[in-house]
Amino acid sequence: MPTPTTDVDLALAAELAQQLRVDSIRSSTSAGSGHPTSSMSAADLLAVLVGRHLRYDWDDPGHAANDHLIFSKGHASPLLYSVYKAVGVVSDEELMTGYRRFGSRLEGHPTPVLPWVDVATGSLGQGLPDAVGVALAGKYLDELPYRVWTLCGDSEMAEGSIWEALDKASYYKLANLIAIVDVNRLGQRGPTDLGWDVDTYAARAAAFGARVFVIDGHDVAAIDQALAQAGDLSGDQPSVIVARTRKGRGFSEVEDREDWHGKPLPEHMAERALVELGGERHLLVRGPRPPEATKARPAAGGAEVKLPGYERGQKVATRKAYGDALAALGVRPDVVAMDGEVSNSTFADEFAKAYPERYFEMFIAEQQLIAAAVGVGVRGYRPFASTFAAFFTRAYDFIRMAAISRASICLAGSHAGVEIGADGPSQMALEDLAMLRAVHGSTVLYPSDATSAAALVLAMADREGISYMRTTRGAYPVLYDSAEAFPVGGSKVLRQTDADQVTLIGAGVTLHECLAAADALAGDGISARVIDLYSVKPADTATLTAAAAATGGRLVVAEDHHPEGGVGAAVLDALTGAGRVDLAVAHLAVREMPGSGTPKELLDAAGISASHIADAARGLLA
């Protein structure tokens, strides 16, 4: 590689901006798709940032003191990849032949398959919340002087998650967070709701606690000054740079014109654009280097975790076991916890009390809760995020994107199902298992007792991808000794004889109902196998298949969840995925809209209590 220019003055930055525009056009035209005009509006901002302010060792993306650069407007990927060319980590050839092509790492929207990308973006309004998580880690966990620079689009300022992010950024005094808002006035189908009303953007950001800089986003000197001030870590406020820009800046045929969102220039237009922009350039630049890292990234594991122990028969809620186990996990310095203002219900408060320096209260902002988890995960921490299981639905887009970010995060949702009782359906998670199972690479756990819950919390801490544990509000008898192992992907057969006629499958609260049903059936002379399917995904195909084979294919599955996508679906997927099956299935689930009541009344009304399970088994044998 030729020697890069490391002393980037403003004149060179302006040249660099033109190169970024040219390369954004070239790459997207060659690909036949992409967002050149959304890239061109922010080219001056990025040229000055990367050339003069971003402290980054491009040869060592893992350098602990590197600044972070997050494109919250992920559709401006041509600009980001053009930056990578300008700093010499992506070749012009790769840019021109890889962008948006099958098998290439230069995907349509950035993902961490690239070593310089922290998080996947492309669902708007997520990059800034993720950046808040990275900045939390920088200030409170790493205690390193890196900054988290985030490029936002103006359209995405309409997403509530942006305001959750700024609220938390100011609450936690994140001077290391800088949002650069590219106010190019135009969204996909026309003007944004605020257009070029930069004063309103500024007033909103200020009201949410930010230092605000309003600048002309094409004036490199103004950009330089704002970035210098915003990057100063001595204050206690996040910064928001509101940059007035023009979409498609630099090519008169598209500049500030509607109907050019997300469209590559046809080749003949691209040729004219390159002429107007001064032609191809191959500048190679490097900005400032990071300081020495005074602290290494955290190492996972290490310390021995002593899990809480419970007596068999003792009544303990699995949510309590979650809190106990999480607090025990705290001996691992990489473990971090956060909660959505219900830590006294989820029992995350046990961790908060023991390790306040590694606990973050995210208040009632579930999108930011997940984003904070993803963000601290970027820095190598292992986050556990908890709230009522029902309210993870608020953050489904963030969970989905976390999977694309290749994040490893642990989620715990309490108060699941009709079992919660009097609070009524708004507080009952009845879709969470379906939602989490459908996430790529996820793990879904639903323990029925405290021993298994605690053991599975420990297992989650080393699991890749999105791990979810569903916990139960009420206290139920401990079923297992502390010595039992609960591998992810396993199950427990709690009742079994050679003469079993039917298999009862439950998880969480319904497992206790299955056990009671088996007792009732035994009174009728019916021998029932009972399986605790604590690992809903992956499910224990071997045990399920053996049980189906042993009991004439007769299965009763009971779950405190809507019928779709939960435990029943997991059982059917496992069984049918293993070859030909002969099945007679009774699937008991919550099929009517519940109201308030006692847990017992509601389990019974939903048809998932012991008597219904026993009746269903009798029906299969009739």
Added chain:
Amino acid sequence: MPTPTTDVDLALAAELAQQLRVDSIRSSTSAGSGHPTSSMSAADLLAVLVGRHLRYDWDDPGHAANDHLIFSKGHASPLLYSVYKAVGVVSDEELMTGYRRFGSRLEGHPTPVLPWVDVATGSLGQGLPDAVGVALAGKYLDELPYRVWTLCGDSEMAEGSIWEALDKASYYKLANLIAIVDVNRLGQRGPTDLGWDVDTYAARAAAFGARVFVIDGHDVAAIDQALAQAGDLSGDQPSVIVARTRKGRGFSEVEDREDWHGKPLPEHMAERALVELGGERHLLVRGPRPPEATKARPAAGGAEVKLPGYERGQKVATRKAYGDALAALGVRPDVVAMDGEVSNSTFADEFAKAYPERYFEMFIAEQQLIAAAVGVGVRGYRPFASTFAAFFTRAYDFIRMAAISRASICLAGSHAGVEIGADGPSQMALEDLAMLRAVHGSTVLYPSDATSAAALVLAMADREGISYMRTTRGAYPVLYDSAEAFPVGGSKVLRQTDADQVTLIGAGVTLHECLAAADALAGDGISARVIDLYSVKPADTATLTAAAAATGGRLVVAEDHHPEGGVGAAVLDALTGAGRVDLAVAHLAVREMPGSGTPKELLDAAGISASHIADAARGLLA
């Protein structure tokens, strides 16, 4: 009923507030659960509002000119139900024996099983967005002078959805929307992030375009003045009343104390509280009546809809057919459309051009998009809301709550699955079918051609509950004549002989792959039945069961979705729900994380293209 007092002066309002506190305590203590302290902070606000400002005919909740009263802080249900007692529509006995009890309409959080409740609340940050929808209807559709009064908690101001709501309320100049924020400083587990910093709340609301009133929420005169000014419809801004209050106000043992969230008073404390509050009262009051309604609520249906016609073999994207059919539906005056700033992709812009007065641009704020649909639905309109299918995940909590609200709304998600191509995984809906199937009472449709898509849009318009249509980005051949019927719950058998050996099941883009696979198999002498499962929920059990029986239980299901909870799960649920089954299933779905590429490359890489379907069929026959 005794004659209610209709001339409620401020002294009486103060008395009424004490009654509301007393009844909030009595009802929650009798139930053994509930949120009395969160009710007591807002009692003065509600007493003045209901006694002197809310124009409501309590004998006719359907009165078209009634004001609306929405408890965004739904956990303050004891206060709401105590209001209902005070106006004489709920008896003291019902309040004391029904609240939070099994089978009662006085659920833990309000739902529209009560005739005076518009929307279910209890998931915080949703009532105000819903109220924006009602206010949109009031100003632009009904053109009636009702106001939408919304009680918000301070904790829920941390939800981004609140700011999406205020942004849209000011954009649409909704002077008929009044948010009353009960700033009692304390959340569930401790102080809120802003505490009593009413100035910051005020600055934020003002920056988001509201008229702001900061008051002492226990000063009935100040409340009265603010409500009078806020209720004035002559301006063009929404109003936000920031009311500084004390949680548990009126009972010194709990007032402004932590650890009293969501806890009923034990009986001995309740007795002392009643003494301090001046004892039980049984005031019966009525506030102002609504004006005469100058316009009736819209009637559904009526006009004859002429659907677009397509030629068989013509290549048309189903998203285009959605737009065509939606525009055709516009002859029905109850049909309203809205979109999340991608109407030129979803083709909702066809409706927007034809019926701009019934189209609402919600910009990139998917939570508010759903809430606006729910809100206009409250007023009897039939909303169609569209965005990229992937981005409905952003609003899952709102969709879940819409079902509890008994809302009938129609959703259309475009750009589903890996079929979208170069944009990459952030834009690919791969969880949407699982997410929507798991919603109570939902309908999930996934047409494969333009004819069926258009017909199903028409069917959605009269369907109860949450209806969802998944549409495809690319253009594929029209398969059906305009005369074909596509009942919800049906399917189409496209290839069938008496000698079929295997059944291929697809929906949307994979149906075309199934047809190509059947052709390839025919070349091998293998006869394959092909089913278009356009109705994913409810699924056509009879046709699936017959096909399984006819083809030796050999089924290949191919879907452009993650393996969990989608078409495959629908097929297994349908078949196993109908009795004993003998099945050999090959389930082709998107099992690895996709990147960018052409649709063809990505369908093939995911293993859901014709060659993979044919291979899977051969495998089942081997």
